[in-house]
Amino acid sequence: MNSRLSEYLARAGLVDFSPAKYFLMFLASIGLIYLICFGVTGSQWIAGSVVVCLVAQSLEMLNARIGNLQEKQTADWPKFLDAIYSAVWSGTSLQDAILDSRSYAPSQIKSQLAEFEVDLGSGLSFEVSLENLKARVAQPIGDRFVEITRLAHLSGGRGYLAALRKQSSQLRLEISTWSEIRVKQNWVISTAKLALLAPWVVLLILGSRAETGKAFETSTGLSILTIGLVASLLTFRLIKSLGKLPVRRRTLI
Numbered sequence: 001m002n003s004r005l006s007e008y009l010a011r012a013g014l015v016d017f018s019p020a021k022y023f024l025m026f027l028a029s030i031g032l033i034y035l036i037c038f039g040v041t042g043s044q045w046i047a048g049s050v051v052v053c054l055v056a057q058s059l060e061m062l063n064a065r066i067g068n069l070q071e072k073q074t075a076d077w078p079k080f081l082d083a084i085y086s087a088v089w090s091g092t093s094l095q096d097a098i099l100d101s102r103s104y105a106p107s108q109i110k111s112q113l114a115e116f117e118v119d120l121g122s123g124l125s126f127e128v129s130l131e132n133l134k135a136r137v138a139q140p141i142g143d144r145f146v147e148i149t150r151l152a153h154l155s156g157g158r159g160y161l162a163a164l165r166k167q168s169s170q171l172r173l174e175i176s177t178w179s180e181i182r183v184k185q186n187w188v189i190s191t192a193k194l195a196l197l198a199p200w201v202v203l204l205i206l207g208s209r210a211e212t213g214k215a216f217e218t219s220t221g222l223s224i225l226t227i228g229l230v231a232s233l234l235t236f237r238l239i240k241s242l243g244k245l246p247v248r249r250r251t252l253i
Contacts, residue, residue, distance in 0.1 A: 085164045102114075
């Protein structure tokens, strides 16, 4: 559980937070928001319902942060391929070109490239080292790069420069297209989420009146609050499912 949370935080770019520190801060934030809502409304049920909605939204924001970081790292692939292209064009060998271009590589694969260098230094063949790199990166773009490099190595490097240039151009086109789609999708989803949270903001404001807080302390009020909370969470989940974009799949495993 601890290792999974550490990996999740690393993917979100929160490497400075340990799982325990993040969990404590998360609980403290929830407690503070609950106290503020309870202070405004005087109703523990209204405060608790608003906090549940905000927790769901905050977790979604963290997932969105992971997605944005992954897209930014994907955008570094063409620069990495261009750097390798320049190194090979100047006469550098395939393996040296890959290692010399590490500074341009996406941050998420730099550690795998370091392990690739270790494999080569330990005496493993270039093909075996490439296979290990492919397994460690475990990405569709990485699969294509490794397979192109493997074929170029087997054929003596013929056609490698043209293949690298084509992959780089294709990636730039893909990134541009996906970026445009994602902007439009985020606008629609953000509007839907705002519409979903708006009634709870209104309830929080109305809850500042004593009679409103007392109304939701009754059995009827609790039933309405429960139905509204369940409906909101289900709708939130539906928005997330319907608005999810397809992801790149590995086909060259």
